[in-house]
Amino acid sequence: MKKKLNVGLVGMGKMGILHGGILCSMDSVVPVAVADTETMLHSFAKSILPQMNFYKDYREMLEKERLDLVYITVPTVLHPPIAEACVEKGIPFFVEKPLGISCEQCVPLIRKLREKPVINMVGYVLHFQDVVRKARAIVQSGVLGEPIHLKSYMYVTQTLSKSGGTKYKKSVMGGGVLNVVATHLVDILVWLFGDIAQVQGSVKSYHSHEVEDFAHSYLRFRSGLEGYLDTSWSLRGYRLPEIKIEVEAEKGRLILTEDYVKLFLDASGRWESFFKQTLYESVEIDVGGPEFTREDRHMVDSVLNGKETGLDVLYAYEIQRVTDAIYRSAQMGQMIEVKNIGA
Structure with a gap:
């Protein structure tokens, strides 16, 4: 049986809903959890995705769920810290562009990745x-x-x-x-x-x-x-x-x-x-x-095959x-x- 990836999503705004919809259509993916601070979004998402677990805090999701991949689609200032939390847990991640609010903010993430590499990708679609x-x-x-x-x-x-x-x-x-x-x-x-x-x-x-x-x-x-x-x-x-x-x-x-x-x-x-x-x-x-589907397919296939994405944090830092x-x-x-x- 082919492996399926348990995927968690952080952020259910426009881009979170977009990526979530694409991921739900993929046979090799099982979206299992969503983290978002807006409880109104929880109620809406539960009505269409009753099998998923919902969290107000992404840290609780990362702690409780057994995730193979995390999608980060939140305001830019939150990109690096959530990505860092994924690295600490050894979980591959996709983060929307841009990488952060400044180069300085992104440096700790780069250093963590050098110490503990995980497959990652930034959304330059x-x-x-x-x-x-x-x-x-x-x-x-x-x-x-x-x-x-x-x-x-x-x-x-x-x-x-x-x-x-x-x-x-x-x-x-x-x-x-x-x-x-x-x-x-x-x-x-x-x-x-x-x-x-x-x-x-x-x-x-x-x-x-x-x-x-x-x-x-x-x-x-x-x-x-x-x-x-x-x-x-x-x-x-x-x-x-x-x-x-x-x-x-x-x-x-x-x-x-x-x-x-x-x-x-x-x-x-x-x-x-x-x-x-x-x-x-x-x-x-x-x-x-179609570019968004290709982007998500590339991310998923990279994790399944253990290969680098070519659009990683170091590229986005440039x-x-x-x-x-x-x-x-x-x-x-x-x-x-x-x-x-x-x-």
């Missing part, structure tokens, strides 16, 4: 999008030659009036649109083009009191590639998050969005387009997009280093190096 995978395959093939310059943005219409609440508190989320939303854009830029060495950032708050609504940064990669990113959650006309990356290279040009990849090569003198519909590969259940550096650069008003913060 765009690695599992068909168009992003296609763009990476093109870049890695070398057909573009040396990348020279890029421009990129990530926009969404989320905040158009004075905003409060937990998700707009710097102490809880680590920042605004850059750390909460555009961490996905930073991730894809690093995954496609390698480490970022220097940044010169600027941020602007208008609707939000504690965090930024707009962010912009010049980027210099270790490869010599240069360009910029721009992001906001306070622009009209973006009902869903929208990413666009344009790269000028030695032998052509690449454009990536969440809907298509377009490639121009000087040798052919024409554009070639790859749309998400033609790149699509089916999944067993599609909740929120993304955190870039966002932290952009914030520091904006505060200092100058270009700075993306440095290691004591890990």
Whole structure:
């Protein structure tokens, strides 16, 4: 008989419900417990998942349940401490992005993992999008030659009036649109083009009191590639998050969005387009997009097979280093190096 993983979930907000729904559909998974401080969510969840155990405190869940995997989908400030508790118990974990509110907050987790490794993964889900995978395959093939310059943005219409609440508190989320939303854009830029060495950032708050609504940064990669990113959650006309990356290279040009990849090569003198519909590969259940199912399948299979995920805490720490550096650069008003913060 094939092994089934007993899975516990910490946090039953939007992402917890999303991952929970996907995991419930997998034959190799048995969701057995949920921890959430909101008792109203307990009543709702019990009505549809009567076989599960519910806890107000994740520490009690980790102590009482025999878990093979834990999903952590809570406000950002709680990511590292809950992950640390999983490491102490020797339990593999998945934690939503970003890794934490700052590099400094993540250092104890990294040190614990070095002392007691467990399989882990951070939710940079765009690695599992068909168009992003296609763009990476093109870049890695070398057909573009040396990348020279890029421009990129990530926009969404989320905040158009004075905003409060937990998700707009710097102490809880680590920042605004850059750390909460555009961490996905930073991730894809690093995954496609390698480490970022220097940044010169600027941020602007208008609707939000504690965090930024707009962010912009010049980027210099270790490869010599240069360009910029721009992001906001306070622009009209973006009902869903929208990413666009344009790269000028030695032998052509690449454009990536969440809907298509377009490639121009000087040798052919024409554009070639790859749309998400033609790149699509089916999944067993599609909740929120096939990339989320692929992400969860990858996490589960990694635990079942005892293999690293390739999207672990150390990788996510590299993304955190870039966002932290952009914030520091904006505060200092100058270009700075993306440095290691004591890990």
